[in-house]
Every structure is written in structure tokens, then in C-alpha cells.
Amino acid sequence: MDEPLVERMRAYGETVFAEMSRLAAETGAINLGQGFPDTDGPRPLIEAAAGRIRDGVNQYPPGPGRPELRTAVAADRAERFGLEYDPAGEVYITVGATAGIAASVLATVEPGDEVVLFEPMYDSYAAVVSLAGGVRRPVPLRPGPDGRFTFDPAELRAAVGPRTRMVVVNSPHNPTGTVLTRAELEEIAAVCREHDLIALTDEVYEHLLFDGAEHVPLAALPGMRERTIAVSSVGKTFSVTAWKTGWVMGPAPLVRAVQTVNQFLTFSANGALQLAVAEAITGEREWVRGQRDALQAKRDRLSEGLDRAGFGVLRPQGTYFVMADVRPLGFEDGLELARALPHSAGVACVPAQVLYDRVEEGRHLVRFAFCKRDEVLDDAAGRLVRAFAS
Numbered sequence: 001m002d003e004p005l006v007e008r009m010r011a012y013g014e015t016v017f018a019e020m021s022r023l024a025a026e027t028g029a030i031n032l033g034q035g036f037p038d039t040d041g042p043r044p045l046i047e048a049a050a051g052r053i054r055d056g057v058n059q060y061p062p063g064p065g066r067p068e069l070r071t072a073v074a075a076d077r078a079e080r081f082g083l084e085y086d087p088a089g090e091v092y093i094t095v096g097a098t099a100g101i102a103a104s105v106l107a108t109v110e111p112g113d114e115v116v117l118f119e120p121m122y123d124s125y126a127a128v129v130s131l132a133g134g135v136r137r138p139v140p141l142r143p144g145p146d147g148r149f150t151f152d153p154a155e156l157r158a159a160v161g162p163r164t165r166m167v168v169v170n171s172p173h174n175p176t177g178t179v180l181t182r183a184e185l186e187e188i189a190a191v192c193r194e195h196d197l198i199a200l201t202d203e204v205y206e207h208l209l210f211d212g213a214e215h216v217p218l219a220a221l222p223g224m225r226e227r228t229i230a231v232s233s234v235g236k237t238f239s240v241t242a243w244k245t246g247w248v249m250g251p252a253p254l255v256r257a258v259q260t261v262n263q264f265l266t267f268s269a270n271g272a273l274q275l276a277v278a279e280a281i282t283g284e285r286e287w288v289r290g291q292r293d294a295l296q297a298k299r300d301r302l303s304e305g306l307d308r309a310g311f312g313v314l315r316p317q318g319t320y321f322v323m324a325d326v327r328p329l330g331f332e333d334g335l336e337l338a339r340a341l342p343h344s345a346g347v348a349c350v351p352a353q354v355l356y357d358r359v360e361e362g363r364h365l366v367r368f369a370f371c372k373r374d375e376v377l378d379d380a381a382g383r384l385v386r387a388f389a390s
């Protein structure tokens with residue numbers, strides 16, 4: 001048979017995340033590549049889900065999601081940000097943020113439409129824009145002298161043209177850890193309003209904020225609620241990345257568009273998990289705060305180890321990733337270092353360059369995940385120090 005994969009997806013082979021996890025397994029390296037916690041989420045959340053399954057919540061929930069969860073999500077948004085969404089037509093439950101993002105792009109981007117994205121970018125964005133037949137217009141995030149990544153508003157404006165349909169905004173940002181400020185978001189909002197663009201916001205790290213950083217939803221800015229599809233999910237917030245329970249929030253016409261596509265992708269998401277999450281959104285706030293504080297300490301712990309090993313550490317304000325520059329170690333290419341590291345040091349990371357359209361922008365950067373137990377982070381740091389600094 002000829003190549004069975006459609007032409008527009010041929011650039012997407014095995015992801016480097018899978019390659020690095022496989023390398024870690026083969027070499028017995030500590031895997032700080034793929035980002036998933038090595039401890040469980042809050043016990044009551046897990047017990048509630050198990051109880052719901054035992055109690056027989058095992059058939060299709062409504063396509064848009066269980067009303068209990070849609071109501072809880074809307075109430076939480078209203079309370080924290082003053083953003084009002086009608087649970088009946090403006091909140092829609094998806095199989096993780098991934099499905100919400102995919103359905104949003106497939107529902108609104110015509111073949112040939114352009115989508116502006118900040119790079120480095122979460123890997124699913126590039127693939128789903130290709131799947132829709134859209135064209136990516138990347139805007140680089142670069143670290144300033146303080147190590148914080150941000151964009152140049154002139155480069156954002158230069159990326160927008162007559163075919164631009166959408167801007168994708170991920171804050172807190174994976175992999176750089178940047179939490180966009182209100183002023184930065186206002187630059188993006190102004191461009192969206194002037195060019196009548198749809199904003200797709202990925203807010204899955206909305207609770208993982210350090211040093212008092214504040215999460216501002218783009219939809220909260222003037223003129224933005226009516227044009228924004230906001231996506232979030234439970235995986236990062238509650239350390240349950242396997243649960244794949246997320247949501248899309250927006251004005252009814254946009255949410256209807258997403259629903260039209262998503263009903264044929266997954267139709268609905270796991271109902272028992274939805275009921276458990278509906279309670280945890282308010283019931284586990286204290287746990288989420290504790291988790292955030294623990295992650296801030298883990299950031300410091302791993303950053304200090306990377307620094308001692310000789311990496312150029314670019315300190316994140318949120319998420320559970322830290323970016324590191326490999327050039328101080330005498331390397332030019334993060335991919336080369338990431339492929340060697342499991343063998344030479346017994347630690348796996350991911351090369352950030354695979355998250356860029358313009359590879360040169362991120363050639364020298366690698367990403368480490370710090371959502372791991374302290375002893376694992378200390379072990380990894382010790383291995384890196386021994387490999388490079390002694």
C-alpha cells in the first residue's frame with residue numbers, strides 16, 4: 001500500500017517525548033522529560049470517582065457534560081475572575097484540554113486560514129492546525145536578562161495578516177513557565193479586537209503559579225469574552241493527568257461550533273470522573289494551594305541542582321517545567337545533549353527545539369519537569385552535578 005497517512009500529517013512521526021521516555025526506560029535514567037507527577041491527586045477526589053463507578057455511573061453522560069460539573073466550572077470562573085458563563089450553553093466538557101483544543105481549531109479554522117502561535121508551543125497545537133489545513137504564524141518567546149520569556153509586540157503585529165483567523169495563547173506557559181501579565185495580555189487583546197480574531201486560550205496550568213504570580217484569563221479583558229474560547233482541565237490542577245477531563249468556555253455561538261465538531265470526535269467524556277471533579281473544584285482548594293507551594297519549592301530544588309551542574313537556568317513563574325540553556329556546558333544543540341544525557345548522566349529531559357517552527361530559536365534549550373518527589377529531584381540533580389561539574 002502507498003503511504004496511508006494523509007499528506008498534511010506526514011511531518012508528525014513519533015514525538016520526541018516518546019523517544020526520550022523510551023531512552024529513559026532503556027537506560028534506567030530518571031525521567032524528567034514527559035511532565036507527569038509521581039504522586040497521586042487528592043484522596044477524596046479519587047475515592048469519589050471510584051465510588052461513582054461502583055454506584056453505577058457508567059453510561060453515557062450528556063454530550064456537553066454532566067450539569068453538576070458545568071455548573072461548578074461556571075461558578076468557579078465567576079468567583080475567581082468575575083467571568084460569567086451560562087452552564088447550559090457556554091461551558092462544554094471535553095476529553096481533556098487536548099480534545100477541547102482540537103475541536104476548537106477544527107471547528108473554526110478553514111483550510112488556508114492563518115493561526116498565530118507563540119513558540120515554543122505545546123506540541124498538539126501545531127498538529128491540530130495542520131489537521132485543519134491551517135497555516136501557522138509563529139511569534140517567538142525569548143528570555144530577557146532576568147530569564148523570563150516574553151514576546152515583542154511588534155513581532156506579534158507582524159505575524160497578523162488578512163488571512164489570520166485565530167491567536168492561541170497559553171498562560172501559564174508550557175514549556176517556558178511564563179505567566180503573561182495583564183499588560184502583555186492587553187497587547188494580544190488589542191490585536192484580536194483590531195483584526196476581529198478568535199482567541200483560543202489554554203489555561204491548564206491556571207493554578208500552578210509561583211512567587212505570587214497572578215493568572216489573568218484573556219477573556220476578562222475588554223472586548224475579549226465574546227471572541228475567546230477558553231480551555232482548561234483537571235490533569236495538572238489535581239495531579240491526575242490520566243483523567244482527561246477538561247472544558248471549553250466561551251460565548252454560545254463559539255461553544256456550539258466546538259460542540260458540532262466534538263460530538264463526532266468523542267461525543268462525551270467520562271461521567272463518573274466529571275461528578276468527582278465537580279465536588280473537588282471547591283472541595284479541594286486547600287489541596288491545590290498546598291500543591292502549588294510544594295511545586296514552588298521543587299522548582300527551587302531542581303533549579304539549584306541544574307545551576308550547580310552548570311546549566312543556564314531560566315526560572316519559571318508557573319507550570320512544573322524549567323527551561324535550561326545547554327551552552328554553558330559546552331553544547332550547542334539541546335537535542336544532542338538530550339539524546340546523550342540518559343547514557344552519560346542517567347537523567348532524561350526533552351529538547352525544546354521540537355516545540356519551535358524556527359528550530360534555531362530554541363536549539364540550545366532543554367526542558368526538565370520538576371513535578372517529582374524531592375528524593376527523585378535530589379537524585380537527578382546529584383547525577384547531573386557528577387556528570388558535568390566534578
Ligand SMILES: *Cc1c(COP(=O)(O)O)cnc(C)c1O
Pocket residue numbers: 095096097098099122170174202204232233234235241244245246
Ligand atoms: C498537559 C497539557 C495539555 C493537555 O491537557 P489534558 O487535559 O491532559 O488533555 C494541554 N495544554 C498544555 C499546555 C499542557 O501542558
